[in-house]
Structure formats: C-alpha cells, structure tokens
Amino acid sequence: MKQWRRRWTYEIPLAIGDALGEVLVVQLAALLDRLTVRKVIAFIPVVILVLAYYHRIPIPPELMLVGDFLAYIDIFSVLILLGALSRVTTMLFVLKQAAARIAKFAGKVAAHLPGRDVRHRRQRGAATRPHRKPERSEDDRALGGVWDQAAFA
Known part of the structure; x- marks a missing residue:
C-alpha cells in the first residue's frame, strides 16, 4: 500500500510535470x-x-x-526583387558610362596640356657648360682696364 501511495503521489505527478515541461x-x-x-x-x-x-x-x-x-506572397516578393535588381543594374550601367566619359574627357585635357620635354634631361651630377665671358670692347681696353672687375674688388 505504501508503494502504491508513493507511486501515485510522487512518481506519476513528477513524470507528468517532466513531460509537460519537455x-x-x-x-x-x-519550434x-x-x-x-x-x-x-x-x-x-x-x-482561413x-x-x-x-x-x-x-x-x-x-x-x-x-x-x-x-x-502568393512569394511570387510578389520575387517580382519586387526583380524590379529592384533591374533598377540597380540600370544605375550601375549609368555610373559605368559616366566614369568612361570622365576618363575620356580627362585624357583629352591631358593631351592638350603642354608637356615637359623629358627627352634631353641632364643627369643630376653632370657639369654644366662653362659660359663664355663677353669679349672686352675696344673702349674697355683703351682705358687700360679701369672697367676691369679686378679694379672694383
């Protein structure tokens, strides 16, 4: 009798509670x-x-x-997505064309700018040509070197 009471008062309610909890x-x-x-x-x-x-x-x-x-919400969502994708591809196409036109315009502007002549560049350490001193005129020689640079020094 004690086993029967224990089973129906403890074990079975606990099993039902465990199953309901699960x-x-x-x-x-x-879920x-x-x-x-x-x-x-x-x-x-x-x-419905x-x-x-x-x-x-x-x-x-x-x-x-x-x-x-x-x-039919799946069909409508696919149609909306296709409409959005077509707009995106159209915008990308327009942006691609605009970028190509800007690059073409920049190339034309660069072609019309005067360029630097890089064909005859000197080396950095190369000596420059010595400049000729102007010849002394007859007037300078006649005065006997008064106009010489050494006289002013």
Missing part, C-alpha cells in the same frame, strides 16, 4: 527557433481555409482574397 518549454522553444515570418505568413491561409470549412463561422470573401494574397 513539451511546453523545450520543444516549444525549439519558435525554427519559426520564421515566412512560415507564419504561409500558415495564415491554412487557418479551416475556418471557412467550419460552417458555424461565416467568412467574408475579402478575407479569402487576403488569404490568396498571402499564399
């Missing part, structure tokens, strides 16, 4: 981790159909159309 906490958390917005939206038409075939609750046709729209 189902309502652990498995529900795992919510896998649940996405897309799955919820896809499940709404199923709920179940309610429609349950004859006690009348459902207006507008609600059925909403269910159809939600069923």
